[in-house]
Amino acid sequence: MAAGKSSVGVALAELVGAEFLDSDALVVAEHGPIPEIFAAHGEEAFRAAEAEAIARALTGIHPQGLVLALGGGSVLREETRTRLTDVHRVYLRASWDDVAPRLAGSADRPLLHGDAEGSWKALMDRRRPVFEQLASLTVDTGTSTAPEVAELIARRICSGSDTGAHTQAAAHRIDEGVQA
Ligand SMILES: Nc1ncnc2c1ncn2[C@@H]1O[C@H](COP(=O)(O)OP(=O)(O)OP(=O)(O)O)[C@@H](O)[C@H]1O
Numbered sequence: 001m002a003a004g005k006s007s008v009g010v011a012l013a014e015l016v017g018a019e020f021l022d023s024d025a026l027v028v029a030e031h032g033p034i035p036e037i038f039a040a041h042g043e044e045a046f047r048a049a050e051a052e053a054i055a056r057a058l059t060g061i062h063p064q065g066l067v068l069a070l071g072g073g074s075v076l077r078e079e080t081r082t083r084l085t086d087v088h089r090v091y092l093r094a095s096w097d098d099v100a101p102r103l104a105g106s107a108d109r110p111l112l113h114g115d116a117e118g119s120w121k122a123l124m125d126r127r128r129p130v131f132e133q134l135a136s137l138t139v140d141t142g143t144s145t146a147p148e149v150a151e152l153i154a155r156r157i158c159s160g161s162d163t164g165a166h167t168q169a170a171a172h173r174i175d176e177g178v179q180a
């Protein structure tokens with residue numbers, strides 16, 4: 001949470017000329033604000049809506065390519081991890097010290113209500129192994145701005161240091177974006 005998935009995703013999509021989608025925004029557009037979904041229907045209902053939104057995004061047609069920012073807990077579902085097999089999967093790594101100032105004043109993360117630091121660390125302890133295993137590329141976000149992180153991702157994908165599957169066309173587009 002607050003690792004910068006949405007901010008970096010927008011910057012990366014702009015850099016490489018791809019379409020950008022955000023699973024949280026897709027869920028909100030269809031079902032309303034996330035805290036209200038959690039309050040009215042519970043986390044499971046949110047996770048189901050999130051998995052559906054991601055499935056639709058990934059099966060949609062995106063002639064320019066797609067950068068998809070995922071909700072922080074979405075990949076805990078095996079069905080979603082399976083859907084990501086053939087794409088680049090970037091893990092934006094951040095520490096509590098990195099994210100604490102970014103979370104200040106934000107009330108739209110229902111899983112962090114109360115003891116935000118304790119909740120964030122407990123969530124991350126559970127999720128980190130999943131993120132590490134799923135990622136085809138890991139980037140630290142602590143000391144770089146979102147556009148800088150985006151550029152680093154594009155360069156790493158171009159240079160082949162990302163092990164994720166990708167097409168020649170996508171690599172070429174990224175190359176052009178990085179050089180632009
Ligand atoms: N590399 C960065 N350096 C400094 N601030 C950042 C960086 N990346 C994102 N931010 C800021 O942190 C806040 C959270 O970023 P963002 O919404 O992109 O995170 P997220 O990972 O999408 O969070 P969520 O899991 O809630 O969807 C925003 O205010 C954003 O401007």
Ligand SMILES: O=C(O)C1=C[C@@H](O)[C@@H](O)[C@H](O)C1
Nearest residue numbers: 001024034071072073109110
């Ligand atoms: O980390 C999480 O579980 C979440 C992160 C946000 O992106 C939202 O998807 C929601 O607040 C849950």
Ligand SMILES: [Mg+2]
Nearest residue numbers: 005006024069
């Ligand atoms: Mg986000």
